[in-house]
Amino acid sequence: MSLDPVVLFFLLGVFARLLKSDLRLPEAMYESLSIYLLLAIGLKGGVELSKHPIGPLLPQVGGVVLLGLMLPLIAYPVLRGLGRLPKPDAASIAAHYGSVSMVTFAVATAFLVDRGVAHEEYMPLFVVLLEVPGIMVGILIAKLGAGGGVRWGALAHEVFLGRSIVLLTGGLAIGWISGPEALAPQSKLFFDLFKAVLALFMLEMGLVAAGRIRELRRTGAFLLAFGTIVPCVFAVIGVVTGRAIGLSPGGAMLLGTLAASASYIAAPAAMRIAVPEANPSLSLAAALGVTFPFNIVFGIPMYHRIATALVPPAT
Amino acid sequence: MSLDPVVLFFLLGVFARLLKSDLRLPEAMYESLSIYLLLAIGLKGGVELSKHPIGPLLPQVGGVVLLGLMLPLIAYPVLRGLGRLPKPDAASIAAHYGSVSMVTFAVATAFLVDRGVAHEEYMPLFVVLLEVPGIMVGILIAKLGAGGGVRWGALAHEVFLGRSIVLLTGGLAIGWISGPEALAPQSKLFFDLFKAVLALFMLEMGLVAAGRIRELRRTGAFLLAFGTIVPCVFAVIGVVTGRAIGLSPGGAMLLGTLAASASYIAAPAAMRIAVPEANPSLSLAAALGVTFPFNIVFGIPMYHRIATALVPPAT
Amino acid sequence: MSLDPVVLFFLLGVFARLLKSDLRLPEAMYESLSIYLLLAIGLKGGVELSKHPIGPLLPQVGGVVLLGLMLPLIAYPVLRGLGRLPKPDAASIAAHYGSVSMVTFAVATAFLVDRGVAHEEYMPLFVVLLEVPGIMVGILIAKLGAGGGVRWGALAHEVFLGRSIVLLTGGLAIGWISGPEALAPQSKLFFDLFKAVLALFMLEMGLVAAGRIRELRRTGAFLLAFGTIVPCVFAVIGVVTGRAIGLSPGGAMLLGTLAASASYIAAPAAMRIAVPEANPSLSLAAALGVTFPFNIVFGIPMYHRIATALVPPAT
């Protein structure tokens, strides 16, 4: 298995942290890089979207939103039944796994590009579509479980106007309105440098993820199993959904990866406010300490093989 | 009217802010981007300057400085008479409109480049020349009005050694000394990425400008009228000055845009110290909340048409 | 003497600081730029290393490590004898001059590239090899001088896992494992923009170095002499070592420059903890206030001439 440099940057971060190096990225750098990545992914998707008529995409949109609504409903009973987790924690983790990881998506896209595998270029649209429903369902489960009312207005505001959604949708909209020519002068920053900026961000992700490993020792084997098995199952569901809505093998692989990925930006922020009783260490340890590295190193190549096996090539 | 992506980034920031999204750019990112932009504009102008003999430019330099000295003297009586503003506020706002907005200049230049309109490439020299006099005159008015003495030494230090002037002039000097060949290895960062970095900065400008809109409700209709009408008048004065000193239509359009733009970096910093009695909310609401968006969205295309009408093409 | 733009950026920083401009780079920008530079140098060296068999390099590695161990042992008696400095200060300064300045190395490399002078591209390996031994010897001298014990474990951790070493070695390793093709998508950020990012960093270095000049007035003429003469001597030792281990004139020049340069990142951090009695103002005033500018402006061209004179061209 030859690792992509992007993964090596991640491992460098992990090693630096485990060896207790004093290496830290300034918080402003972390934030700046993530703003860049979100905008760049959105812009890229928007430009591609501007090349397609929107009408034919609507059934796909429906399928993807359904997928997003379904995933946390699968995860929750597992977390309650097998994991014996308290309701708020189970709901919170279900929301994290119902939502998506934008960086995992970026690494998977780079994986396909490196291998010259075709895929629907407007996939970033699906990132946006998948980011929100999982979180909403997770909150709904938590609130219904607690018998309390849900302040949907405040909640929708929190979720839809969260930083990552605004940047992704903003990028999508700007890319879509502008189209490829108008965005050409932007492409040197937002497209050509993308993979290298992703590499830098992965270094930070490595530092952060490794800092979550200690939590895992405390929370035991269940989260480890959950964080590796559930992504595989979700990836299959995602790939099958992709096939059902007519995606190419590459597109289905990306949808599988999105399903398999767990959010660590939008979901933690939303759940911390909406479900305060949930322990954020648990969900972050699973999403960031287990599933993220698992997907980056093992998952992505595997999901690629699954998609190649399950989805007929576009004709 | 098809909007440049740079303007769309600005609008994204405005919407995010008005919808109360939690999107914020880290302050270090804001500062880093503005350092980059100031240096890049300076370098670009310096490189172009290095291709010209300086002698023939001197009359133009004189004309531009005169323009800078004149603008606040026009604005002040309007602010006092029609606006019924207290002396310090009128002087401070006059200084803001006498000085210039570097980002407006950058957007206007990109506008010309996109349309393939020729213009004097050493225009950044005029940005420097216009940035200071307006501020100095504004302070002078305020101090004479207040009857107090002016500590010119301290003041000149404050104004001439302010961050933006040092970076602009520093960039100009380095570009001028080095010339195009020596700067070639720098061009990939400072020139090729310029427009995309400008777009990122405009996102932040949108966030900041929208934050100033609430002030406007309080300060009423006068500033709204002032902030849209005065730029148009100043643009005409700037274009005419450009014609008088022999600029091409593109160059005259840029000089008009500079005249029409209001400072929100150098002037606020200087006025806050030199004229503390002036309420900074007023000047920032006008410069940032009204004039900046007005120029970006409506002004620049209009000033282009004005310049095309008033200035004969270079032969 | 026509100065490289990189040096002009440094001078701009110096002037801004000496003239008391309020120009400051945000600390996060300083840190981000230095993270970028360390990684980029490492990656570049690693990619080159991946093209060579490692075996034949081992004697060179030995020679370079010996050089690193030797330099502080030469500096220390000079600092004690001629400088009449207290033991901890002498040991600390010796450590700074035994270690290396990554930015000086980068400027020297750019100098060679601009002039088309060939040099061993895997030189960043030597930066890593030279960074640590000087610091270790410096600490050893200080501890032996103080009669106290040395906690070598903690110390090795501090030195080997310091930020700069981790980033440099990490970059080297990633570049070496990945090789040129896998790193191609990264090259637009890490290689093409390198010199311009270096220029920005030099602006900050100018601000910081000029802030150290005041200290020099206090500490007198000795540090001024030490900080200019010792680099020249060390450069000759470095060039001769380079010749001895079979480097090309360009490579020998770079090794000479490394020997001549003094650390201001790794060494200060390590010495502050390991030898607290040493006054950090002294070592920083010498390394940053004297030797760094001296090397950048005068040293590098001179060391190039020395290397050309002493080292036969590769055949």
Added chain:
Amino acid sequence: MQTHALKLVVVITEAALETLLVKDILALGAHGYTVADVRGGGRRGVREGTWEADRNIRLEVICHDTVADAIAEHVLQRYALNYSTTVFVSDIGVLRPEKF
């Protein structure tokens, strides 16, 4: 110099709560507040401040006794159970009491 005795309430808690807390303390009668970004450690573990989920803020409010009591009690009741939270109060003097 004649200073007027007031209270300073300091709340150290998770950055995610900033907007909520500011709203709360103004509703409870404070007329101002100051916020700094900090990091730290306590009973709920270390919060290093290297990324968003891991940052603390230090909110500082000058106010009268009764408002101080209200803020401290409200914060503890509403947030301390589920969020990393530290609250303390100290005596300070100000020159312009009408401002607070």
Added chain:
Amino acid sequence: MQTHALKLVVVITEAALETLLVKDILALGAHGYTVADVRGGGRRGVREGTWEADRNIRLEVICHDTVADAIAEHVLQRYALNYSTTVFVSDIGVLRPEKF
């Protein structure tokens, strides 16, 4: 432990004043100061710290009673009319009184 009673003066104001304030307080007899970047809100509105014109600083000075009085009065007289300014004073103890 024997501590010596001193005063801590805290000034929260606009970032633009930092250089001036530092000069002033040293001239008034303080021997040191500490500055942090903060954001906040008060009578003169919200200062969010997202860009330069909108940032506050929190300046903290350990000093003797008389110096504390001088600083507090000077800051209020000189700056409070035209700048967002908050000043408060509290009692602290130090171990090395000769330092301040």
Added chain:
Amino acid sequence: MQTHALKLVVVITEAALETLLVKDILALGAHGYTVADVRGGGRRGVREGTWEADRNIRLEVICHDTVADAIAEHVLQRYALNYSTTVFVSDIGVLRPEKF
């Protein structure tokens, strides 16, 4: 409102000491700490915080009298000779004394 009297120890020192200090104060019996990045000036000159060797931190610890004494004395003895260091202690009140 019934508050319990505790001490607040504040240490302002070089950023390089952060890891060491945190270890020390926890070993001396504190159960938490808060750190902010600051800049400043004092007897050992100006520390502007523009780069790593030049940054200060402000470490704040809520604890009982005896722990406060221990921390203040330890810090002064161990670090004050060779590092820019300022330590002060003040009286505060907390609502949940068992936490500290």
